[in-house]
Amino acid sequence: MKRDFKGAGRLSGLDFGVRAIAALALLATPSVSASAVAPADTAPTYSDTNLTPEQRAKDLVGRMTLEEKSLQLGHAAPAIPRLGVPQYNWWNEGLHGVARAGIATVYPQAIGMAASWNAPLMEQVGDAVSTEFRAKYLERVHPDGGAEFYRGLTVWSPNVNIFRDPRWGRGQETYGEDPYLTGRMGIAYIHGLQGHDAKYLKTIATSKHFAVHSGPESNRHREDVHPSAHDLEDTYLPAFRATVTEGGAQSVMCVYNAVYGVPGCASDLLLSRTLRRDWGFKGYVVSDCGAVANVYREDSLHYTKTAPEGVAASLKAGTDLICGDYRNNMTTEPENIVAAVRAGLMPEATVDQALERLFTARIRLGLFDPRGTVFPGITAQDYNTPDHRALSLQMAKDSMVLLKNHGDLLPLSTPPKTIAVIGPNADSYDVLVGNYYGRPTKPVTVLDGVRARFPASKVLFAEGSGLIGPAEEPVPDSALCADGDCATKGLKASYFSGPAFSGTEAVRVEPNARVSWSGEDKNASARWTGYLTAPETGEYRLRFASENGYRIWIDDQLIVDEWQVGDAPSIASGRVKLKAGQRYALRVDAVQRDATGDQRLVWSRPSANGDDAVAAARQADVVIFVGGLSARIEGEEMKVEADGFAGGDRTSLDLPAPQQKLLERIHATGKPVVLVLMNGSPLSVTWADKNVPAIVEAWYPGGEGGAAVAALLSGDFSPAGRLPITFHRSADDLPPFGDYAMTGRTYRYFKKPVLYPFGHGLSFTKFVYDAPTASSAAIKAGAAVQVSVRVANTGGRDGDEVVQLYVEKPGDKAAPTLAGFTRIHLTAGESRLVTFDLDARRLSQVDDHGVRKVVPGSYTVHLGGGQPGHAKTVKLGLSVTGEDILPH
Structure with missing residues (x-):
């Protein structure tokens, strides 16, 4: 059962004398196969809706010339009028709502939605987002029935990479550092996006970036990652496996970087053996944009010497769709596909296989069927609806994490006479939407939310500082x-x-x-x-x-x-x-x-020194300092000229220096301060933890985010968000960013003290756990067991609780690991029995050879509102006999 890592060497160049520039001429000389033209007196088989999508796709592809096929393998696939094939652009972003297609409902950034620990709500969000994708498609459907850029139904989301290092700028796009939580949230979003219709997919979800990808951004086109067999199976693959085998994702995106010396989009290990053979994946693989060019580019991975070789290596390994990237002059390679086939680098059957997967997907979306028969209840106006905005507000509320509340400063149940709202994120649109976003019509900033929620209070505002410089x-x-x-x-x-x-x-x-x-x-x-x-x-x-x-x-x-x-x-x-x-x-x-x-x-201006913010604080009864980061200073391959930042990533976890200086000046006024953090990655607010009485983590909370923050501050709801990632005391506590070994990373392998642990979050009420029981105290390896615990709300108000289950396994290198969670609502005084099913996979661990198995011995199950060792939990013992080896 040991995973095979052989065959990871560099391909040798093939001297077939074909250059990309010469290959362009090949597109002008089509070669038509005997089956490429249907008889004029018969309806083509691919139009028969009684056949399976696979049968229809196979027939359609069989009618195309090689040149037509090559053009269909790029993300901007042109129409083929003679076959009635409409154009289709596969590139669509839907990380937390429809992105880049104008007005749309913007939900909290992915890391924020993960902080809700609310999988059912996540599926509702996915369903609403897929409705808006359908509406956007209908709003601007091409005359031939096709889809333009950002108007299609193939969604490049969710991002289920593990947020292994809090310095990664794109960690905001993920569901955090835990494979189990990431998998559950990813499955829920996929189910919402793809729907449950018996015939049609509502949209197609793409699980990305497969695999072993989490920064640094500056090196992502050249990185060659060599994870241990243990870390690959234990950390980097489980969420992908879950989204494919349980979530049913119909698309997977391969990575820019190489793994074990082979580019991810040309990796037989990842795409052929793991994804298709071991997991039974039947959908299509799309490259990250420009990743196939990375295979052969001299300034990138340069795995092959020529472009046709690189394209052939990618398609033969299992990549089906090549996304180009205008930003880096990385093309979609049609001329290289033709050249590769004609030079014998790959058979035309490899091209056909990829195309059959792609057209099967388009047919399953209903793009070749009468429009009125495919989700007829959705109209071109069904985006940014009141119901969807209300759902965004609910998810924003669920995502809020109360990190600290010394002296019960919160909630502000009695409206303060004067409130000072201060900080660079207080009235910022950018921090509502994060990255990969649509355009909310009426975005609610924190300043807007406070003014609306406290109408009787005098609200003063001063930015005081910019994110990384003076106020603007x-x-x-x-x-x-x-x-x-x-x-x-x-x-x-x-x-x-x-x-x-x-x-x-x-x-x-x-x-x-x-x-x-x-x-x-x-x-x-x-x-x-x-x-x-x-x-x-x-x-x-x-x-x-x-x-x-x-x-x-x-x-x-x-x-x-x-x-x-x-x-x-x-x-x-x-x-x-x-x-x-x-x-x-x-x-x-x-x-x-x-x-x-x-x-x-x-x-x-030169006089922008924060004095106005200090003056406002002195007049106030309470100060709400809204700071943190922005997707303009953390994100994907960006230029940021400030201490603590590099290429979109971070070199420090501290609050940026201008904000820290202003926060200390505000604190020195003696007024009570609530620090509201808006960011996509953890901040080491160690000074604030010691000196500021209340701290709220609000993430990038979406178009309604300011209203959610104000509702928390006022006590309209009791916060129940939980951290999906550890907040460390300092970046100095972390291993080197470029090291993909998991030793010393995430809550499972980090041994030092932390600022706020994974799973942490406070409430305005109190919950008590009691009477944990198991359906059996002893089981055989491979069997499942049911675990229950009674949870009571013993506080004075209604509230949600996130019930978390961790398993401590004999001989495991990891700390007790999350294996179950559910979010419940309890009224004051109410109690409920909460039950979890623990199967073999949740009880398993991975050995040094990458073998996942359930081992014999004594297990401890911890249940509570947080991570054992950091929160009060109850526990029970479980005895396992025998050993069970699980499939990859």
């Missing part, structure tokens, strides 16, 4: 003019229909560099020119608060260049020294690729 504000119209003598106020605005100041140009004078891009403006650009007058002397920082790329010049000096960005720009600003009253030439360039929303020119 919009550049006022009064500081701008369109000509050197300021005879004309405003700026000259030039709008172009093309992305690089090309196409149709519209010119006019506007008050400022502001724009509200719509979904129709994709690939447009804008330029503002004029003059700026400084109101005071000193160093200014300017940026364009944008969803896409931008540049700013002062007196022909380029002070900030965020033009070539990934999914979104950072908050990079340009520093420049200006003199009061002096006029400077200004130029701002902006490009619109796929985002929507209001964008504007902002600056920080």
